[in-house]
Amino acid sequence: MKKLAFAALAACLAGAPALAEEVTLRGVSAFAGGTTFSRPFEAFVAHVNEIGKGVVQIDYVGGPEAVPPFELGNAVSGGVVDIANDTSAFYTNLVPTGDALHLATNTVQEQRANGCFDKIDAIHQEQMNAKFLARTGDNVAFHLYLTKPIEGPDLSGLTIRTTPVYRAMFEALGATLVRTAPGEVYTALERGAIDGYGWPLQGVMDLGWDEQTKYRVDPGFYQVDVNILVNLDRWNGISDEARAVLQQAAEWVEAKNAENIAINAEEASKQAGAGIEVITFSPEDQAKWLATSQEAGWAGVAAVDAAIAADLKACLVE
Ligand code: 173
Incomplete structure (x- = not known):
């Protein structure tokens, strides 16, 4: 391990492209493990751990027993947690205009297409030092x-x-x-x-x-918003390849929001x-x-x- 880090550093200093090491992100959900609003995040974690082998992995530490729900925003903002599954209602102390998110009548796919997603991301980056990676919960009132x-x-x-x-x-x-x-x-x-x-x-x-x-x-x-947020310093510090895996998994989990219509009826x-x-x-x-x-x-x-x-x-x- 030490040798590898030294080799990477040496390669870096020599100007050669460094072999990026696999990074592991610590993940926490504001909702209890296995319950409804943790489920999309848990599917996201499993997907990242599958498609991100050798690049990026998520260590899902747990739910409210790991970090109290109203503290999770602070934890991801400060980097105690790298990636969080959290609803804006639980971190209004950091992003007070986050209340707008549940007032949405369109889908996250539409918000990505019309530029809204980037605006929400910018607000999260600026006000809570977090990358707004994905939104789940569409179609659930x-x-x-x-x-x-x-x-x-x-x-x-x-x-x-x-x-x-x-x-x-x-x-x-x-x-x-x-x-x-x-x-x-x-x-x-x-x-x-x-x-x-x-x-x-x-x-x-x-x-x-x-x-x-x-x-x-x-x-x-x-409309429910349960969002996947990444500590901004961590996000900026990982490789382009790792960010691409997370982005791909974000859009993958967002596509599953459509399943909520059938789940609502059940x-x-x-x-x-x-x-x-x-x-x-x-x-x-x-x-x-x-x-x-x-x-x-x-x-x-x-x-x-x-x-x-x-x-x-x-x-x-x-
Ligand atoms: O009622 C709540 O705790 C709440 O605000 C919420 C938000 C998103 C999903 C589930 C609950």
Whole structure:
């Protein structure tokens, strides 16, 4: 090993192209291993480890037990973690306009084609020292889940578990909000500390929340963003070949976002099987629900940075 490093250094000094050594990146997910929103990342890791042999490998260290979800942004920003699977809602401390990402109505493929992806990447590079490598979660909407029924889009008197994803909307509809990591939702429900929670259509059953959930409010709103981020210094320090492997695997995992449409249908029927009833509002109330989600969501981003909000809205909402 030492000899090899010396040989590489010598080759480098002699001006000859150095034999790039295989690099290993330490990877962590903000979601528990094997659960819905870690799955695309886990497939990405397996793919990189297959196509990147001799060039780049990922050592998947683990999930929230390795790094607490709301700390993962700092960990990848500072280089404690090289590559992270994280949602923008968990790192708003670093990229406060990241809330725009879940307001997208188009796909990541469209965002790559219309230049939006590069803008989002530039914001991540500048504000959190991270390369925005890939986005998963397209086609999966968020919902409100409840332990008691509601009649319409009035959440006053309800205490709801939230993350920045739902904050602006649920606040506008009068809810009292408590932010928790996913790992704390079950206990909060069990203790009656919350009357419900925001969560995507997929994954409710992963941590047993169906046992404590009576209702899902339809329609869903927004679109999940679970992103693969690489520490920028690490990204800049690896070979072109390693970066190309990661880019290729990024677009490969993004192509799998289309599978979410079929998975959504399976999940909805599993929830029904677990006894979760669907609350559907009147057409006027549905319109209010959805209009509030968009208006409150974009107002929240504009309050942070009006110029970025306008720029991203133009390429995320088509
Ligand atoms: O509800 C959440 O914890 C959240 O914000 C989220 C975001 C993306 C996927 C899953 C959950």
